[in-house]
Amino acid sequence: MFVTLGCGFNQKPPERMDPKVIEKVVQEMADFTPDMGEIEGVPLLKGICDVWDTIHNFQARDGDIVVASYPKSGTTWMQEILDLIVLDGDVEKSLRAPGFVKVPFLEMGHTSLEVANTMSSPRILKTHLPVQLMPPSFWEKDVKKQSDWLLWATAPLFLCTVTWGNWFDHVIGWWKAKERHKILYVFYEDMIEDSPREIHKVMRFLGKDLPEDVVQKILHHTSFQSMKNNPMFNFSALSETVFDQSVSTFMRKGIVGDWKNHFHESQNLIFDKEYEEKMEGSGLAFRTEL
Template identity: 65%
Template sequence: MDPEIIEKIVQEMAAFTPDMGNIEGVPMLQNICNEWDTIHSFQARDGDVVVASYPKSGTTWMQEIMDFILQEGDVEKSLRAPCFIKVPFLEMAKTSLELANTMPSPRLLKIHLPVHLVPPSFWEKNTKIVYVARNPKDCMVSYYYFQKSDQTLPDPGPFENYFNVFLSGNVSWGSWFDHVIGWWKAKDRHQILYIFYEDMIEDPQREIRKVMTFLEKDLSEDVLQKILQHTSFESMKKNPMVNFSVLPNSVIDQSISPFMRKVSWGSWFDHVIGWWKAKDRHQILYIFDEDMIEVSYGCPNGVFMSSVFLIFFFKPSIVHFGQDPQREIQKVMTFLEKDLPDEVLQKIVQHTSFKMIKNMQTKGSCRVSL
């Protein structure tokens, strides 16, 4: 580990401002926009491996898993440098790009870019990419707290306002919806392994095996158990090479919110409960996802909003099948003051069925279910 490189990156990040610009319509930190030509012209090499994700989707967790796999479970090698040094984040700073360009192959790199902004050389070199997707509700909450602590990002303000900001995609790296859908559509055209954060929590050993197979690493059971142990939340939270504690408060102020808050799903509920309490004071219709079953599974947003009303799809961990989508659609019709005939209602039920939307998804006309 070279202290001078760390200091150089820290100085660059500390000089970042929270000003925003955009690249091809995608909101992005102005500092990234200023370096965009260099980032986009980055030259991939044969053997490069990339971890990609929307921010706050388990990127650090996955990059540690991938690094351990590539180092074949060698703990000492995994501790060779902070995660942002050993796995250069291409959008972070000039020095990160310089570091990536001077690293020996094979390289492990990190990006948060939407798929259409990925440097073309990645596709030319048929680079292997592991993409991690996380459900938008937990992702939004995690991103909110990260923006509070990361001094290079705009102040998120109160959560009630951030809810709208996130849904509109007016955050750095753009819309969560466009991001996960774009990468999903690209996964069958390129060497992309699409991993779900929730699956990593449910069975990390199973997901690590998927990554090992994708990276063509046949590691022993002992090595797999070592990777599981050292990439657990408890281990990573204590590891200064992973938890970003080497960065000063001028870059990430962890007294506001720790970089590694929790590895879980469902933490969004603490924020959603506020909407439940507010439903009787405002024009809010609260819809339970398990009551709809057939309706909402085809598209991942889980939330639909306009300036007049809010429909909140609440998806608990246990889904009770055999509920009544027609009844829930009628609730929404009443809420929207739409008196539609029964034949129209049946048409809506038919065309929003899981089977119908799944067929539309296959043809590329609907968002993938997350």
Template identity: 65%
Template sequence: MDIFYISPALEVANTMPTPRVLKTHLPIQLMPPSFWEKDVKMVYIARNPKDCMVSYYYFYKMDQTLPDPETWDNFFSTFLKGSLAWGDWFDHVTGWWKARDEHKILYIFYEDMIEDSRRELCKVMRFLGKDFSEDVVKKILHHTSFKAMKANPMINFSVFSESIFDQSVSSFMRKGTVGDWKNHFLVSQNIIFDNEYKKKMEGSGLEFRTEV
């Protein structure tokens, strides 16, 4: 359950039977201590920063509760500064990455999911201690495909009014691809970004693919 858009979220979560499935965009330093005390299992999904920036730009344009991102050039600079909702991308991904050996965290990559969704699903199944039949696996793969999710009103946010999500500007489920950043980054921006990435990610051991 995505508790971010449900109010009051804490009360709703407390009424859910265990085991509960909750989704959050919080950086690791803002997670409640109880998550670690209860030894909760976490599945963290990270996406390469260039595609993430593009996706986030359109989300900012669509989400009427967020500040106007203005131009792409402006958003590019704002992203690199980390001055966005849910914090700095670099801090976010490295924070969860560093904690993966201390806690029950399965760290998976969006690009790997696009490349081989069955393989990544099997990773999640093993992590959660599940052994589903082939029929169930096929159903999960179908319902979690981009095409099916884009058509599902429980996922595509079409249930929200335009005053919250104006999907005439950009659909919530937009492309679901890898490499769309090439349609947005200028050559100069790509150089600036690569230099910033190298500086901030050096020594982390964390690597992202921008192609599949």
């Protein structure tokens, strides 16, 4: 499935977003509770389940770009790279709103979807939904999907048990979907190993050809340290009721192989066995270290 982005890249991006809209999105995030529900057998936060009809009926547009990833897999990094590519590297325009507002989160409730509906095309959207729960309109439209950009090596046993369902089902589901749809699979380890190479890969996927000095600007602005220190991306501007930075910073270490500092040898053996069984025959392989 090929995508025609038309004149979207030439449209003037919106000016800085209305502070009241930003405040409304933040409040909706604060209202989420850890209570759980279920949609089609997939465990999800109850707040997501409560607005499921709105999410399910969301209307995709031709030219939408979707970052589909498992939670805590580098989503914020990729969405900022995509935003700067769309904006031809204009950093000032990229600061029009915090990352969690300017790139609407499909399952984060009514306000986030309202923001998406007011945006000009091409829109950048993000989701942690497994492939089978994506709103049907995305399969009906000529939509580009930047899919499953994964950091699997950071506490993988934990990732298998958090909300948004099972990690194995999630990554294999999106991997198989690329056989039927226009999906680019990008790996966190590859990004850490050679960010310029992977950014050029994403640009080709989007049909963009930017000068090398612009690519270098994107690399600088989206470096881990730059984003970690930027309140537009690191969630430090949010209250503790929304995100408690004293427990863990939103952007943690930005490295590959930190699992070695958390897994005992016996735990690693258990995980390796589970990994081999669940991934057998998928054709999907992850690197756990560089």
